[in-house]
Amino acid sequence: MLGLFRAGYRGIPALGAWIYKVSAGRMLRGFHRVVAEEVSSLVSQGPLLDAGCGTAGLLIEAGRIKCPPQGFIGLDISAAMARIALSEVRKAGLGSCVDLVVGDAHAMPFRSSSVGVAASTGTLHHLPKPPEFFEECRRVARSVCMVYEFSHDVPWREFSEGARRLSMPPLLMKLTSALHGIPRREFVYGADARALERAGVRRKVVFMGSVTLLRISR
Template sequence: MKQLQNERDYINAIFSSIVHHYDLMNTLLSLNQDKYWRRFAISKTELDRGGIALDVCCGTGGMLPGLARSVSSQGNVVGIDFNKKMLKKAVENLPEKNLTHCIKLVQGEATNLPFGEDLYDCATISFGLRNIPNMRKTISEMKRVVKPGGKVVSLEFSTPMNPLIRQTYYQYLNYWVPLLGKIINREETYQRLSDSIMSFPHQRKIGELFKKAGLDNTLYFELTGGIATVHVGTA
C-alpha cells in the first residue's frame, strides 16, 4: 500500500511539473496524431445527443470538447483527474464557451471513482492508463459506473507490430523526446514518460484486462501503425 502511495505521489509530482507543456508533449509523442486519435476514440463511444459521458484522467481536457459536442447541450460530460493543476489547465483549455455549461470537472482517483453504479453512457480514458499503478482496478471502476450496454474506451500508446516502425519510433522516444525535456529543463521527466510508453503492456494484454473486468465484445483498433491503440468494451 505504501509503495502504491509513493508511486501515486511521484506521478502527481511529474504531472504538476509539466502541466504547461503537457499538450505539446502529447503532440510530440504522438507525431501530431493525438487529435485524430481522440476523434477516433470518441467515435467508438457511440454517444448520442443528450448522453452522459465520463472522462477519467482527463488531464488538461483534451477529450472534453469532443465528448461535449457528441452529447450536445442536452447532455453532460464529467472530467475527473487527481491533479489539481491539470484540472485548472483543463478549464483554461475549454475555448468553446457554449460547451462549458455541460462540462463538469471533479478531483478524484481513477481507482476509486466517487460515483454510483450505472450512471454514464460511456467512460473514456486517454493517455492515462499507463500512469496508473492499478490498471485492472481502474478499468473495473470505469465498467462499474457505466450503464449496461454503455462503452468503456481507452486510448493509449502501444507497441507497433511492424519492426521498422517500432524501431524508428522507439529511437525517437529515446533521443528526441528527452532532448526536448533537456531544453526545458525536464529531461528526467520526459525520459520517464518515454520509458512508460516502451514498457507498457502489449495491446493484447490490455484487451485481456478489459475482459477480466467483465466487459463484453472487447475490441481494439491499432492506429498510425500501432503507435496508439483504442480499446473498446461493452458494460
C-alpha cells in the first residue's frame, strides 16, 4: 500500500512545489517516459528508487509500463513535493505500487543494497554535496544507479535531435538546460568529475544528445 514516510525534511516549500507541478512537471513528461523505459528494463531484483522524485513523474511513467512485485520508491527532501507526488500517484491509479519517503539524498534512509536500481532525473544540479550523493547511490543500489541531467553545451543538431526524442521544443529545452542542468564539460574535467573521483565510485558517463547519463555501479 502506498505510504508517505518521513525521515527528516526541508527543501522546496508548498508554493514552489505547486509551481513545479504545473510547469516543469508537465514539460518533463516525455523525458520521464524515455528514462522510465530505460530503467524499467534494468529492474530485476529489488524495487526501483527515484532519488529526488519531485512530483513522481518518473515513477508514474514507469508504473504505466509495468508495476513489478517489488514496486517503486520515491525519495524527496521536500515534504510539500512528496504530498503532491502522493496525490499524483493516486490519480494515476498506482497507489499499490509506490511508496514515498521524505528524506535526504545525501544520507538515504535505506539499507545497503536494498534497492535493485536507483535513478535520478535533474536532481544532481540541486545537491550541495555531490560526492556524498554518489556514495549513497552506490551503497543502496544492488546493481546500478542511473543519474540523468540536461546539458546545454552540445552541438545544435545533436541537441535538437535529443529534444525531439524527449518531445520537448529545442529552444525551450536549451533554456531549461542552461538554467537547470549540468554542462558536459563538468563531467569530463569540472566539478562533477572531481566529485566522482573523491567518491571513488565506478562510473561511466554517456552523452545522449541533450541529456548526460552517469552510470554508477558497484
